[in-house]
Amino acid sequence: MIKREIHQKVIQALTRQSAVALIGPRQVGKTTLALDIAESREAVYLDLEAVEDREKLRNPTLFLTKNENKLVILDEIHRMPEIFQELRGLIDKGRRKGLRTGRFLILGSASIDLLRQSGETLAGRIEYIDMEPLNVLETIPEGKENSAQLWVRGGFPDSYLAANDEDSYAYRRNFIRTYLERDVPQFGPRIPAETLERLWIMLAHNQGQFLNASRLAASLSISAPTVSNYIDLLADLLLVRRLPPLHTNTKKRLVKAPRVYVRDSGITHALLGLADYNQLSGHPVFGSSWEGFVIENLLSVAPVRTKASFYRTSAGAEIDLILEFSGGEIWAIEIKSGLGPRLTKGFHNALEDIKPNRSFVVHAGSEQYPVTEETDAISLLDLATKLKKLRR
Numbered sequence: 532m533i534k535r536e537i538h539q540k541v542i543q544a545l546t547r548q549s550a551v552a553l554i555g556p557r558q559v560g561k562t563t564l565a566l567d568i569a570e571s572r573e574a575v576y577l578d579l580e581a582v583e584d585r586e587k588l589r590n591p592t593l594f595l596t597k598n599e600n601k602l603v604i605l606d607e608i609h610r611m612p613e614i615f616q617e618l619r620g621l622i623d624k625g626r627r628k629g630l631r632t633g634r635f636l637i638l639g640s641a642s643i644d645l646l647r648q649s650g651e652t653l654a655g656r657i658e659y660i661d662m663e664p665l666n667v668l669e670t671i672p673e674g675k676e677n678s679a680q681l682w683v684r685g686g687f688p689d690s691y692l693a694a695n696d697e698d699s700y701a702y703r704r705n706f707i708r709t710y711l712e713r714d715v716p717q718f719g720p721r722i723p724a725e726t727l728e729r730l731w732i733m734l735a736h737n738q739g740q741f742l743n744a745s746r747l748a749a750s751l752s753i754s755a756p757t758v759s760n761y762i763d764l765l766a767d768l769l770l771v772r773r774l775p776p777l778h779t780n781t782k783k784r785l786v787k788a789p790r791v792y793v794r795d796s797g798i799t800h801a802l803l804g805l806a807d808y809n810q811l812s813g814h815p816v817f818g819s820s821w822e823g824f825v826i827e828n829l830l831s832v833a834p835v836r837t838k839a840s841f842y843r844t845s846a847g848a849e850i851d852l853i854l855e856f857s858g859g860e861i862w863a864i865e866i867k868s869g870l871g872p873r874l875t876k877g878f879h880n881a882l883e884d885i886k887p888n889r890s891f892v893v894h895a896g897s898e899q900y901p902v903t904e905e906t907d908a909i910s911l912l913d914l915a916t917k918l919k920k921l922r923r
Contacts, residue, residue: 555662685797
């Protein structure tokens with residue numbers, strides 16, 4: 532098992548808060564991590580998708596009070612959202628008895644759904660932690676760092692660690708089918724699986740492009756508001772990212788539409804029928820897929836409260852990724868899929884507009900070297916390492 536960097540973060544959160552919510556898409560490794568943590572302490576694990584475990588919570592106050600001295604892990608909490616109200620009373624009662632921390636570890640597969648259910652009832656009693664797919668730094672401890680494999684297969688552990696590309700591709704196709712047929716109906720209104728799959732495929736074909744709901748709607752023969760609602764759902768399920776434009780004080784005319792990415796590169800490739808690197812390398816999505824892969828990896832290791840955006844003016848000044856750190860520092864990052872990146876006039880014009888503290892161009896090679904006086908070419912691995920150091 533690859534040791535996840537988030538492991539220690541969850542343990543630390545349990546030492547300071549009564550409840551911790553671990554949020555991430557299905558099959559990203561939440562349950563594996565939770566059970567690993569459970570081995571080091573007295574714990575009870577309940578899978579709320581299992582009928583027998585839901586039956587144990589027919590009287591939740593009685594069951595949870597009996598286990599008040601143990602860490603209770605509640606997996607797939609969306610199956611019993613009504614339990615949040617019970618947790619509030621139990622946490623408050625436990626605090627009066629000196630049981631203040633490390634009582635509940637809640638696992639959820641949808642960010643907004645989980646926040647909506649628990650935001651009011653557990654305010655001040657819960658800490659949220661996002662769990663992403665594997666990133667480029669997490670494969671190094673096992674001696675398996677391989678950016679190309681991680682890019683092609685994506686970061687879901689079963690896909691990345693599959694015995695071969697064929698098995699990895701089959702896993703990802705099954706993942707897509709499971710979401711369409713089982714998971715999406717659980718979280719949102721009844722959506723035709725075929726329509727949502729077509730939208731998902733269209734987003735993959737248009738990886739990193741500006742969101743144009745009207746154009747997508749015309750292709751799908753549905754309304755633009757419906758397309759927006761479907762994309763909202765995919766974003767809530769942590770499958771799609773809408774990267775917003777940078778809001779800055781400038782007289783330049785800025786692009787206002789967000790860019791949309793299918794978050795996991797392996798899922799992007801599976802949606803497009805690309806099973807291995809050779810197929811990917813000859814496909815038009817090659818460059819934009821690399822861009823999305825780099826963005827997800829960098830954001831997964833960026834410091835807490837980092838704001839991510841892109842910059843684009845109507846005149847063509849453009850930077851792929853802007854990172855604004857909580858201390859006010861700004862990094863500008865251009866992303867190129869080649870080994871010898873060349874910077875455009877639009878990038879230089881954007882630097883003059885934004886005036887970032889540091890600027891980089893991420894390329895597919897392994898070397899770091901200056902491109903200009905203010906901009907360094909750098910590998911994904913090295914830039915991710917720099918970002919991780921900022922978290923300390």
